[in-house]
Amino acid sequence: MTPAPPPAALSAADRELLLHLLELPTAGPLETGPDGPPPQLREAQAAYAAAAAEDGFTVLHHAPADPADLDRPDVPAPVREALADPDFLALQPSLVLRLGPGLPAERTVMFNVHLDTVAGELPVGFDGERFRGRGAIDAKGPAVALLAGVRAARRRRPALGRDTGVLIQAVSGEEGGAMGVLGTRPLVERGHTGRLNVFCEPTRLRHLPRSTASMTARVAVRGEDAVDDRPHAGHNAAVLLGFLAQYLGRALDPRAGAGAVCLAGLHTGTLHNRVYGAGALLLNLSYAAPEAGRELERALAEAFDAGLDAFTGAFAGTRLFGRTAAEARRVTRLEWRKRGLPVLDDRDPWGPELMRRAGIAPWPAGEPAFTSDAIWMAGVPGACTAVLGPGDLAANNAHADGEYADAAELDAFADAVARLLTAFTDDRSGHP
DSSP states (O other): OOOOOOOOOOOHHHHHHHHHHHHSOOBOHHHHOTTSOOOOHHHHHHHHHHHHHTTTEEEEEEEOOOGGGGOSTTSOHHHHHHTTSTHHHHTOOEEEEEESSOOOGGGEEEEEEEOOBOSOOOOOEEOSSEEESTTTTTTHHHHHHHHHHHHHHHHHOTTBTTTBEEEEEEESOSTTTTTTTTTHHHHHHTTOOOSEEEEOOOSTTEEBOEEBEEEEEEEEEEOOOEETTSGGGSOOHHHHHHHHHHHHHHHHGGGGGTSOEEEEEEEOOSOSSEEOOEEEEEEEEEESSHHHHHHHHHHHHHHHHHHHHHHHHHHTTOTTTHHHHHTHHHHEEEEEEEOOOOOEEOOOTHHHHHHHHTTOEEOOTTSOOOBOGGGGGTTOTTOEEEEOOSSOTTTTTTTSTTOEEEHHHHHHHHHHHHHHHHHHHHTTTSOO
């Protein structure tokens, strides 16, 4: 009986690569703002490509999206607005690496991993057990572990890279609300996909064949300011938006079981001696099916309308807020910053069977999915797609202070990649 191969693990060079990537600031302009430092995404991708070249990968593509790729109604408003800056796309290229010759999609596995991060620099370090830094788990750590997994799979199956191929999409534009429209979608539409497509996001090493999409709404108040000596003379956007935030939160709470309902930023101003007549409240709403998204849109519109009525009734005739109540409808609008995006719900039975043979557990049926760039694989013919990665978005502080990835988590992901590629190579046609 052939002994089991040793589990895959990050090498010393892999660990050095990860620490280098963590040192490079790669938060995109949508995260840092127009005055933020330029992201070093091209540098990070070049370092990643150089490391991958030692394992046999070649660069198939390394360029930003074409502006024509973003001339579509479903492109989020912040992306459309940012395109006015000629450097916006140039600073955010995406990379495609290929192992092996140009093989048909049915003999190829594609891995997608994003090298951009959320904003907020963190101290970078490794104490022998835990990597710390922005992107440690989301998703520079998984990107490096992916290379270790491919390397181990090639030792187990020399046919990998000859009879079966691997593509790696190392993309920009995953964070900041861009939803992959400037990174993943153009690559998918240009055919850089496989029979199996794995999106490397934290799932605790459980394969997830679904991905929600999200939409962003903004409640905007555009009224008149007032000085603190005459606060009643203006429109008090803080009171109006604060009221609507509570009202909408309560009204949408029953919908939270079907997707994430996030009442996010509320902003009017920062000074204590004035009444701000303008401000905005942001909401981010996810959905697992297109019809659920449309229903959530209707629910928000109805709650917004009812909330304005409730505010008017609660504050009509008051000394401080009478004008705001009387003119609330005139100065308040519900605007959509992002909507109409697809969702992924992969029903191909071949994928779960392949994962089972690779020893990768399924995502629990009753546990909600989350949003990722995997939505752009929806409807791609002949493609099976799953989200798979180490760690947990919340537990590993992916978008918060203290983001980390344990070396053991990354090693386990590398071994899962090796087992998956081994199983695929043994079943190289992509069919059971």
